[in-house]
Amino acid sequence: MKATVIGAGITGLTLAHRLGQLGHEVCLIEKQDRVGGVIRTMYEDGFRFETGPNTGVMNNNRLVELFDDVAPQCRPLLARPEAKRRLILQGNSWKPLPSGPISAISTDLFSFADKLRLLGEPWRRPGTDPDETLSRLVVRRMGRTFLTNAVDPFVSGVYAGDPDKLVTRYALPKLYNLEQRYGSFIGGSIRKARADKAAGIVRRFGKEVFSTPDGLQGLVDAVAALVGHDNIICGCADVSVRRTGGRFETTFVRQGRQQTVTSDVVAVATNAPQIPDIVSDLPAELVESIAQMKYAPVMLAVAGYRRWTGKPLAAFGGLVPSAQRRNVLGILFPSAIFGDRAPVDGALLSVFMGGVRRPDLLDKSDEDVRNLIIDEVYATLHERAEPDLFRIYRHRQAIPQYDISCGRRMELIERAERDIKGLYIAGNIHNGIGIGDRVCQAYDYAERIDRENPKP
Ligand SMILES: Cc1cc2nc3c(=O)[nH]c(=O)nc-3n(C[C@H](O)[C@H](O)[C@H](O)COP(=O)(O)OP(=O)(O)OC[C@H]3O[C@@H](n4cnc5c(N)ncnc54)[C@H](O)[C@@H]3O)c2cc1C
Structure with missing residues (x-):
């Protein structure tokens, strides 16, 4: 054949x-x-940077099989532990997204009422509309501040999309199935893991963020x-x-x-x-x-600094809720995620712009984009210096909207x-x-x- x-x-x-x-x-x-x-890695002047996707997530056995097949020529490079820290922009400050129950209680990203509401999530009834949008589902099960400050920026980061338009069962089918099969996101994740184990399904992955030493290329x-x-x-x-x-x-x-x-x-x-x-x-x-x-357009600007004097970048990066009305969707810190993406003492940032909400930004001149980014980096990361390396990649048909x-x-x-x-x-x-x-x-x-x- x-x-x-x-x-x-x-x-x-x-x-x-x-x-x-x-x-x-x-x-x-x-x-x-x-x-x-869209996967392409470049190397210039001591900076190794991506012109499209920056990282993958080990989220299925097939990906592990593929890495088995390409070994030993190519091995995954996993994100450093500090990259587990994810940030959300509020005003000009990056706030950590809660990573456990204690930080979830103390964070001011979510209202007190929604935190209480989350406690009742395992007992809330599953939705009945198969075409429910992501925003409706999240507000129904978790509350509006979870939509505004967690799910909306997550959707910007993954889909460059709008949670009012994305239908959960197509855009995030695993989440949809957790609710439909097990009645809850929280209890459902635990019960699904148990059910998989009982059925002899061996998970060879742990949702690690990966690239390779040569980048995704x-x-x-x-x-x-x-x-x-x-x-x-x-x-x-x-x-x-x-x-x-x-x-x-x-x-x-x-x-x-x-x-x-x-x-x-x-x-x-x-x-x-x-x-x-x-x-x-x-x-x-x-x-x-x-x-x-519909495909969301995405513009990626890469900014490399030989000597970083701004705020410490010990995190994966940060996402921007649309309610903040900024010019960027999010900023990743590849030099913090993988370590060797910039000269020692330097830093590499990947700044994402555009998406379904701001397609107009892709039509700005390179100089305007550069100035916008210099302003955002100064305002939120306190770096005064101009980048030593600056590249722009416009993806007009980047991400399909389910x-x-x-x-x-x-x-x-x-x-x-x-x-x-x-x-x-x-x-x-x-x-x-x-x-x-x-x-x-x-x-x-x-x-x-x-x-x-x-x-x-
Ligand atoms: C800017 C950006 C950031 C992203 N970030 C992430 C991320 O961080 N993590 C993640 O997991 N995913 C990310 N994604 C999504 C992920 O990268 C893509 O979904 C995936 O790489 C797409 O792979 P593909 O092979 O399906 O499509 P593509 O990579 O688009 O490949 C399609 C190929 O078809 C070729 N082609 C098109 N027309 C023709 C034709 N007429 N004849 C012959 N060949 C043709 C194209 O040239 C291209 O090589 C991102 C995507 C973009 C655009």
């Missing part, structure tokens, strides 16, 4: 790797002249090496898939020449808006549904995969946005393709 995988981000790479591992012939086709998609490069560079074709323009006689022909233009690859199976692993351009005969309703799908339109789209994808035999639609159009979700989906798709298309 020969498979063509389109898009060499972490999803496509992992899918191609697992298919190869299962004994199939794979051809991975990528538009850019490099692999990794180290992981994608190692997976690409497993796929085999002869099986990856980069720099492909005008990629288009056509079904002929029960097989697929994928044509593309590379170095001015049109080429065709024939395969039994095609798996698309690009962002959603690219899918209809690649697969021309998708059902009209699915094409329409994809056109309606809103109310998601359910119907998932049905349409399933139907298209049933009707067009051999076509598989992977990627962040469904199944989660985090690196762990992407890897998990890629394994699931590869194993399903293997089952449904047995080797001759």
